[in-house]
Amino acid sequence: MSRTILITGAAKGIGRAVAEDFASDAENRLILLDMDLPELQRWVDERQEQIKARVETHWANIADLPAMEAFFKTLGTQLDYVDVLVNSAGICNENEPEDLKNWHQVISVNLNGTFYVTSLCLALMPDRGRIINMSSILGRAGKVRNTAYCASKHGIVGMTKALALDLAPRQITVNAILPAWIDTPMLQGELATQAAIAGLTQEQIVRNAKKKLPMRRFIQSEEVAAMVRYLASPEAGGVTAQSLVIDGGVGLGM
Ligand SMILES: NC(=O)c1ccc[n+]([C@@H]2O[C@H](COP(=O)([O-])OP(=O)(O)OC[C@H]3O[C@@H](n4cnc5c(N)ncnc54)[C@H](O)[C@@H]3O)[C@@H](O)[C@H]2O)c1
Numbered sequence: 001m002s003r004t005i006l007i008t009g010a011a012k013g014i015g016r017a018v019a020e021d022f023a024s025d026a027e028n029r030l031i032l033l034d035m036d037l038p039e040l041q042r043w044v045d046e047r048q049e050q051i052k053a054r055v056e057t058h059w060a061n062i063a064d065l066p067a068m069e070a071f072f073k074t075l076g077t078q079l080d081y082v083d084v085l086v087n088s089a090g091i092c093n094e095n096e097p098e099d100l101k102n103w104h105q106v107i108s109v110n111l112n113g114t115f116y117v118t119s120l121c122l123a124l125m126p127d128r129g130r131i132i133n134m135s136s137i138l139g140r141a142g143k144v145r146n147t148a149y150c151a152s153k154h155g156i157v158g159m160t161k162a163l164a165l166d167l168a169p170r171q172i173t174v175n176a177i178l179p180a181w182i183d184t185p186m187l188q189g190e191l192a193t194q195a196a197i198a199g200l201t202q203e204q205i206v207r208n209a210k211k212k213l214p215m216r217r218f219i220q221s222e223e224v225a226a227m228v229r230y231l232a233s234p235e236a237g238g239v240t241a242q243s244l245v246i247d248g249g250v251g252l253g254m
């Protein structure tokens, strides 16, 4: 089955693992977007031997609406369809409760950016298309010093549910994945901040964190990519408006 798959945030972490997964199929065409184009290109160059799909890399800031409009206008002249959209680009900044600057920054990227890409991509999406949004366990729960991040991820869940109903008559599915504790640069960055605050080494903070997790381990990005693969498959054609949690049980633990 020949498909075009557009992935945001493809340079690192979960987005990269999703790209790697789809890249193993020679029938796929991948459109990879990230703000960190050098890192995205470095990874693609490094994996040339393993990559079977046709891969294109593009610099993009998903929060910049005029730039994204221009990008999709050009893309529309180069291809007919985007069959699968994976919205993985996101940022995670801690904030003081009254921090307005951080609020705008996080909402701009995580919520507005995800909506911009989705709405622009819709013009290129055929019936039976797939939209997969990276929310978070914090799209369901709260966390101290994370007002903006939690609001953005709850927003993605709401957007997913409503859009799924709009697009259901066209058999386009829209689902959210709610990860936590995935071993990516984002998580390592958070742990580094916590280590600095606590005066611990990165190894100590990682060991302490894993002790509190039901599975005593971080989840690998490839495990999230497998969930994306399922949601993008024909077999998942009846799964829509859902929030699929991949958190090793931490969200329901005491
Ligand atoms: N790692 C986790 O534990 C975890 C948990 C829950 C949810 N998530 C969510 O999963 C998604 C991926 O997270 P990750 O851990 O892989 O993060 P990451 O920081 O490792 O990778 C995110 C990628 O998005 C890109 N990006 C950021 N802002 C962008 C923008 N404005 N435009 C284009 N690209 C941009 C970054 O350059 C980076 O390559 C995020 O939406 C994140 O909120 C991650």
Ligand SMILES: CC(C)C1=CC=C(C(=O)O)[C@@H](O)[C@H]1O
Residues within 6 Å of the ligand: 092, 135, 136, 137, 138, 179, 180, 181, 182, 186, 187, 190
């Ligand atoms: C710290 C842990 C609870 C956690 C939850 C959610 C994340 C997210 O990015 O949404 C992770 O980064 C992770 O910190």
